[in-house]
Amino acid sequence: MAHSSTAHAHEHAHDHGPQGILKYIWSTDHKIIGMQYMFTGMFMALIGGFMAYTFRMQLAFPGADIPLFGVVSPGEYNALVTNHGSIMIFWVAMPVLIAAFGNYLIPLMIGADDMVFPRLNRLSYQIFLLSAILIIASQFVPGGGFGGAWTSYPPLSANPAYNLTGLGATMWLLAVALEFVAFLLGGINFIVTLMNARAPGMRAYDIPIVVWMIVIASILFMLSVGPLMAGAVMLLFDQTLGTGFFDPGTGGDPILWQHLFWFFGHPEVYVVLLPALGFVAEIITVFSRKKLFGYKTVLYTAVATAILSFFVWAHHQFVAGIDPRMANVFTVTTLLISIPIAEVLFVIIATLYRGSITLTVPMLWALAFVAEFLIGGVTGIFLGASGADIYFHDTYFVLAHFHYTFFPIAIIGTFAAVTMWFPKMFGRMMNEKLGRIHFWLTVTAFNFIFIPLFILGTAGQHRRIYDYNHFPQLATEGLQDLRIVATTATVVLLLSQVLFLFNFFHSLFKGEKAPDNPWKSNTLEWTTSSPPPHGNWPPDAMPNVYRGPYEYSVEGREDDYWPQNQPA
Amino acid sequence: MTEGQVVELRPAPVARPKIMPDGVMGMLIFVFTEVMFFAGFISAFSVVRARADGVWPPPGQPTLPFEQTAMNTTLLLASGAVTWSAWLAWRRQTGKAATRLLVAIVLGAGFVALQGREWVALLAQGLTLTSSSLGSFFYVIVGAHGLHALAAISALAWSWVKLRKGELPASAFATVQVFWYFVVLIWPFIYFQVYR
């Protein structure tokens, strides 16, 4: 682990060794590793999206022969729902938001030549890739993929006799555990790199907000994942060795898993939210040509949110059974956590106020994030209050709320970041017009999926049900029409992504050449070439930092931006 | 709040010294995660034990040898202390570092060996992984700690070999120590929470 500066230099010299395709597979360059994470995440998103298509089709047209899939059996339905959730959270949101952009942006934005542990970084991606292969493979083993929901509650998940997917369940658990190990290695790298490898002159408040956000998210991940790892070991033993940690028959306790899971699971929401908020903050300042309103407010708010997020997890057990007095405590903490997040949204709006706003594609995504996430946040208040939650629990209201938080985070946030940093990553500009069409289609379709699901949820539609024809009060024509609307919108949403993929790959090879700093931004990654060379800057021209990242429209200056590396 | 603010004049940027060696900081972060990992086990165990309403150990299960394990605990703590003294000797270049480190390794290995003997005895008394929730938690928690101890002792042994050759970088030695002190210092918590 120890890495002296000579070893570091050697690492780089050594890095020029492998040529051709091996250069990309075996690289320790943080930019390549970031892209590996990004492309793997995009590939997994296609799988997760396809799963959503299959089970949405089953819900809209029960028992139909679905194009490209066939008839969905009840067991397959469970596996599809479970793995859609697991893949989208653990193999799309986490790798793309944190690992891909964390790896790509942190060294560039703090003026370092690479991460401090480049080989550990490569190992992190390799373990992640292995976990992705394992979760995909688990779909094809006898019994099929795990069908016990992404939260994997015992006793259903612990006993093959209940879940009927013994091998799938164990592979799922191992895949998740491996994925956590990968992010653990990545997170250590992010934190140490930020602390020890900043450019000369870069003080704590000169660090771009997105870097802070990714690093705070990594710390949050590190502190919350331990208990879930302990739970995973216990669950693995229950599944394979016949222990009874979560089996009340042998003195175990199934609710215990829920506590261990959600002690991680709720902070996890903020682990992915904070980086997305960071992207939005960067984009909003650049495209409103204004200083971020209240840098320190945002930073300390993020820290406060991170701390508070450790004290809300039991809002997931309001119905499973906790002491009502504890339910009150967790209601209060849960409602409290909406305050700092609202504050960040206000900061973003205040930054826009009287700025000279340009509605570029990344800016559209950033603004859509604010609008859509707001709906997710507000509906969360209904669920955080234990009284209301008892009615809404396990309905499509929860599902719609969840997607109104995670879709803005994982999908809108990712598109914001990809369209913002694409010119830097690949040295080409993306097509604006296609970008706009893709934006409007995606955001509109998204709302047409989940607004009907809010209505269905308030009407009492329970989730995790294969065919609503078995429930006469939920099988009415009116409710079925809403399901069909949601499914149609899902298909539109997925088809719209073809536009994005076309734009992405076409621009990658044929796009207009990107200048070093197409958006006239201040942060350091724009001071090097597009794409940056190995080592990010020429060794004799590493940047020095003279000011904070958001000096836009400073009075008395000709330019409306002031790069961090320009001497006064 | 920000508009119209006078831009502050700064001294020329200088390279900052590292807060601490990269390896040590990375290991410290890893150790925090590990502490939470064991905290997860121990809190789960406490919940299950509290649910048993005083019927503990579960019927038909042996009581854990609290007094006897005090011996193992002492060995482990002593090993930690000797490692520290080896570090001090290494820093002062007194030439005693290698011997002390070897003593620390032997003491640590002694701890693992005594734990192993204890497991054999408990298995004979009917405490197995699946015999009760006590057995499940005991073997998983103590086993997880034992695996950590073995990993740390291997790292100490590697340090000893390098140290004797004079090839041990200070940051690597410090990093290995951080992990070993974690293994040593978390043990008393496990001991008091699980064995009593």
Ligand SMILES: [Cu+2]
């Ligand atoms: Cu929660």
